[in-house]
Amino acid sequence: AIDQFSPNVAISINNMGRPRFNDPDYWQRYMDLVDAWTEKLAPNRLIRVENTRYGARPFPVIHPRSIAKDLHAMKGRSLGERNELRNERDLPGATHLNLYVMGRYYWDADQDIEELLDEYYNLFYGPAAKKMKAAFDFAEAHNNTREGRRVGMGHEEGSVFLEKLLAARKTLGEEDTTYRKRIDLLFTEMVPGADNIDSKALVPHIRTYIQDLRRRSAAIARRKDAPGYRWWDLGNRKWAEARSGFEIDGILDEAFWSNSQGLSSGNERVSILFGWQGALFIGIRCNIDSEQDLKIITDEDGDPEILNGEHVEILLETDAHSFYQIVINPAGALLSRDLSPDGEAGAWTSQAEVGTHTGEGYWGAEIKIPVSRDGGDPLHQVIYHEGPSTPSPWHFNIIRHRFVNGEEQVSAFVMPDDGDFHDPSTFGRLFR
Numbered sequence: 001a002i003d004q005f006s007p008n009v010a011i012s013i014n015n016m017g018r019p020r021f022n023d024p025d026y027w028q029r030y031m032d033l034v035d036a037w038t039e040k041l042a043p044n045r046l047i048r049v050e051n052t053r054y055g056a057r058p059f060p061v062i063h064p065r066s067i068a069k070d071l072h073a074m075k076g077r078s079l080g081e082r083n084e085l086r087n088e089r090d091l092p093g094a095t096h097l098n099l100y101v102m103g104r105y106y107w108d109a110d111q112d113i114e115e116l117l118d119e120y121y122n123l124f125y126g127p128a129a130k131k132m133k134a135a136f137d138f139a140e141a142h143n144n145t146r147e148g149r150r151v152g153m154g155h156e157e158g159s160v161f162l163e164k165l166l167a168a169r170k171t172l173g174e175e176d177t178t179y180r181k182r183i184d185l186l187f188t189e190m191v192p193g194a195d196n197i198d199s200k201a202l203v204p205h206i207r208t209y210i211q212d213l214r215r216r217s218a219a220i221a222r223r224k225d226a227p228g229y230r231w232w233d234l235g236n237r238k239w240a241e242a243r244s245g246f247e248i249d250g251i252l253d254e255a256f257w258s259n260s261q262g263l264s265s266g267n268e269r270v271s272i273l274f275g276w277q278g279a280l281f282i283g284i285r286c287n288i289d290s291e292q293d294l295k296i297i298t299d300e301d302g303d304p305e306i307l308n309g310e311h312v313e314i315l316l317e318t319d320a321h322s323f324y325q326i327v328i329n330p331a332g333a334l335l336s337r338d339l340s341p342d343g344e345a346g347a348w349t350s351q352a353e354v355g356t357h358t359g360e361g362y363w364g365a366e367i368k369i370p371v372s373r374d375g376g377d378p379l380h381q382v383i384y385h386e387g388p389s390t391p392s393p394w395h396f397n398i399i400r401h402r403f404v405n406g407e408e409q410v411s412a413f414v415m416p417d418d419g420d421f422h423d424p425s426t427f428g429r430l431f432r
Contacts, residue, residue, distance in 0.1 A: 007042035010079055014049040018070055019063035019143040019152065031073065038077060048074050049082045052098055056189035057386050058213070058319075059158040060094035062139040064101040068113040071102070075109040093185035096124075097136065126179040131168035138164055154391050155217035159210045162190070166206060192320070192373060192385050216319060216392075223395065227414055228429040231388060232259055234277035243277075250332075250357030250364040257283045263398065263411045270312075270400045270411045274430060276387060280369040284312050284328075286400055287362050294363065295403040299331035306335050310402055312365060315339075315427065317395040318384035323424050324350065330363040332356040338379075339422060348379050388430045395427035 013034065020026045037046060048070070054061035083102070097120065104116060121129035121136075142157040153161060165183060172180045176199065187202060188195040191209050194202060234243065234256060242254040252260075260273035260283060269288075275281035288294060297309030306329050317323040327335040332355065338348035353368040372381040388394040399412040399421055416426040 002040065005041050005045070007045070009041065010045040010047055011037050011041060012047040012049050012082070013037070014051070018050065018066050019054075019061050019140075021063070021066035021069055022140065022143065027069070034074070034077065044077065044079045046074070046078050047080055047082065048078045049084065050102065051084045052095060052102070053084050054094075054152065056091050056094035056186075057192075058155065058392060059153045059161060059190060060091075060139070060186075061143060061152040062097060062136050063143060064097055064117060064136075065113055065140060066143075067098060067101050068105050068109075068116075071105040071109045081106065091189050093182070093189050124179075124182060125168070126172075126177075128168040128171045128179055128183065131164065131171055132183070135161060135164035135168055152391075155213045155220065159213045159217070162187075162206060162210050162213075166203060169203075220393065223425065223427070223429065226395070226426075226428050228393070228431055229261075229272075229274060229396075229413070231274035231276050231280075231430060231432055232256070233432070234275040234281055248353050248355035248366045248368055250355040250366050251359070252283050252285055252357075252364045252366060257285075260285065263400070263413050269402075270398075272398055272413070276432070278371075280316075280371055280382070282314065282365075282367045282369070282398075284365045284367075284398065284400075285362050286312065286364070286402070288358075289361075291358055293402075293404065294330050294358070296329060296331050298329070299333050301334045302336075303333060304335065306333050307401075310363075311400075313397075313399040313401065313421070314367070315397045315399070315421065315424075316369075316382065317424050317427055318371075318382060319388075319392055319394060320383045320385045321378075323395075323427075324348070324382060325422075326350050326352055326367070326369065328354055328356065328365050328367065330356055330358055330365075344379070350382060351380060388432060390431045393429040393431040395424060396430050397421060397427050 016030055017026070021030065034046065050067070100120060101113070101116065104111070117133065121133045125132040138157075139153060139161050142153045165186060169180060169183045172183070184199070184202065187206055191206055194205060197205050239256050242256040246254055246256075256275060257273055260271040263270045263272065269286065271285045273283040275283070295309040297305045306327055309329060311327050311329040314326040314328075315323055316326065321340060323339055325335075325337045325339050334350075334352060334354050336348060336350035336352065337346065338344060351370050355366045357364050369382055371384050373383075373385060384394075386392055397412055397414050399410060402409040402411070412421065414426055414428045416423060420426070
């Protein structure tokens with residue numbers, strides 16, 4: 001171990017989950033880390049790195065007091081500051097308060113945060129200042145409610161936050177003032193479809209979304225103990241080489257696919273992997289004894305006869321839709337159906353890119369499924385609001401149907417007790 005570093009060495013303290021600094025235990029762990037490094041470094045050789053890349057969906061991460069607390073504590077200890085910002089410049093409503101407080105505290109880290117916030121709300125929201133402060137205070141107080149490493153509000157808390165924003169908007173009446181536009185900006189960033197709706201229809205649209213959030217919150221709670229699968233970030237730099245030569249060919253020879261795991265139930269002769277990079281990637285490898293094992297009924301897309309031969313069935317529920325069915329067989333035939341209660345099964349298409357390959361002892365499939373937050377064309381895309389995460393998972397099942405000596409054998413990520421694979425309440429969780 002090194003007791004004392006050379007004076008030319010500096011240490012960056014990055015991505016510490018700063019929105020959780022309202023938790024005394026979490027704050028103490030952070031300060032213990034700062035103190036430990038301070039003892040080993042020359043004076044002012046810590047570099048504080050802030051991460052403000054949080055999005056607005058499902059809910060913005062509001063943490064002005066954590067920012068102020070950190071910058072005050074690091075005054076005189078930090079060599080300098082770095083700040084990670086989103087590449088997009090489309091979230092001024094969700095990021096404005098955090099960046100404002102950060103900028104003001106760069107100038108004066110000893111000022112009173114409560115006085116600064118009172119000034120901010122009065123200047124920025126006028127007559128709605130009191131209720132906007134109540135909304136943002138609520139959001140900041142609930143930054144610890146999400147599971148896993150991520151911070152921010154869960155669906156139930158986010159629903160309350162939206163209600164509080166509506167209450168603030170109501171205090172401004174019907175006049176289309178600058179103050180009301182600033183509140184509406186938050187809605188357009190948070191609520192799917194709110195940016196393309198008439199002002200008079202905005203409030204009913206938001207209330208409908210709040211109801212949807214609460215239904216989803218209840219559904220997530222009911223399935224919190226379902227088997228889970230963590231998707232891999234295909235955009236990660238470690239997979240740069242795999243991405244550069246990536247081919248949807250079913251061979252599964254890119255290094256990325258080495259992370260696959262077997263299905264949890266049934267015949268353990270299947271392995272799967274989920275990846276994400278602006279689309280959902282799925283790799284599936286099915287072991288076989290020989291090519292003669294494969295009962296291939298069709299090589300035509302959209303042919304329902306595909307279900308009577310060897311095939312893999314992907315059932316996918318996003319946070320916006322329940323649920324889609326995508327079926328692939330070794331010949332590369334694709335069947336896409338919307339199996340939601342009000343869906344048009346035969347009218348929907350996934351537009352998935354599929355590659356299959358039969359090799360020695362296996363057949364494989366690679367699938368790239370386009371996804372879209374734009375619900376304007378629901379018959380030709382997988383619709384979602386937010387990508388699968390720990391607090392807001394998608395749900396899925398993958399089932400292999402195999403025919404041996406005329407008998408069907410089934411393997412699945414989740415094997416329902418009653419055998420009803422199309423009951424979404426039995427699906428597993430897909431998260432990050």
